[in-house]
Amino acid sequence: GQNIDQPTEMTATEGAIVQINCTYQTSGFNGLFWYQQHAGEAPTFLSYNVLDGLEEKGRFSSFLSRSKGYSYLLLKELQMKDSASYLCAVRDDDYKLSFGAGTTVTVRA
Amino acid sequence: IAGITQAPTSQILAAGRRMTLRCTQDMRHNAMYWYRQDLGLGLRLIHYSNTAGTTGKGEVPDGYSVSRANTDDFPLTLASAVPSQTSVYFCASSVSSGSGTDTQYFGPGTRLTVL
Numbered sequence: 001g002q003n004i005d006q007p008t009e010m011t012a013t014e015g016a017i018v019q020i021n022c023t024y025q026t027s028g029f030n031g032l033f034w035y036q037q038h039a040g041e042a043p044t045f046l047s048y049n050v051l052d053g054l055e056e057k058g059r060f061s062s063f064l065s066r067s068k069g070y071s072y073l074l075l076k077e078l079q080m081k082d083s084a085s086y087l088c089a090v091r092d093d094d095y096k097l098s099f100g101a102g103t104t105v106t107v108r109a
Numbered sequence: 110i111a112g113i114t115q116a117p118t119s120q121i122l123a124a125g126r127r128m129t130l131r132c133t134q135d136m137r138h139n140a141m142y143w144y145r146q147d148l149g150l151g152l153r154l155i156h157y158s159n160t161a162g163t164t165g166k167g168e169v170p171d172g173y174s175v176s177r178a179n180t181d182d183f184p185l186t187l188a189s190a191v192p193s194q195t196s197v198y199f200c201a202s203s204v205s206s207g208s209g210t211d212t213q214y215f216g217p218g219t220r221l222t223v224l
Contacts, residue, residue, distance in 0.1 A: 042215035050210075096154060101150060
């Protein structure tokens with residue numbers, strides 16, 4: 001089976017930086033995705049990593065280490081609108097996504 | 110506006126009743142998916158379809174069935190609903206069944222309560 005772990009909750013202050021870690025053990029690997037999901041809404045795509053290293057997209061960056069089965073999502077210059085759940089998902093050998101339970105980030109003023 | 114629509118938005122259903130959740134996309138995506146999302150468990154794949162005319166089972170298929178008669182529509186049917194099927198159901202689609210940066214796009218979800 002697939003095992004994807006991420007912290008349940010994180011709290012940070014507006015303007016700060018938060019790092020959300022994700023570790024995975026899956027049957028094969030064909031890429032790792034991060035999604036953002038605001039309460040009561042659909043998940044929306046944030047980032048994709050398939051090679052080791054850092055991918056930067058504005059205030060959000062995502063890192064991958066395939067040998068360690070590890071990724072993180074870095075949110076910089078936090079804004080109140082960043083309060084949401086962040087979902088780590090791994091695409092396996094069958095090209096299906098397996099999701100972690102999600103990390104709820106609360107941004108405080 | 111292109112995207113994925115789901116209906117109904119929410120539904121309360123008596124146990125034992127049959128229910129079909131509808132999903133339509135207008136992006137001409139080949140692959141479509143149904144997930145359920147439960148607190149503390151994340152999104153779990155129920156069924157998928159890599160292309161019109163084909164379907165496959167995901168992680169939690171029991172009690173659910175799907176069909177894919179055309180590219181745009183992918184209905185999910187609960188033949189005889191049970192309380193454990195109370196959940197939020199998301200439909201998603203992607204250009205293909207998975208290559209490169211192929212991303213899944215999600216519909217707004219259906220909140221289903223089975224009493």
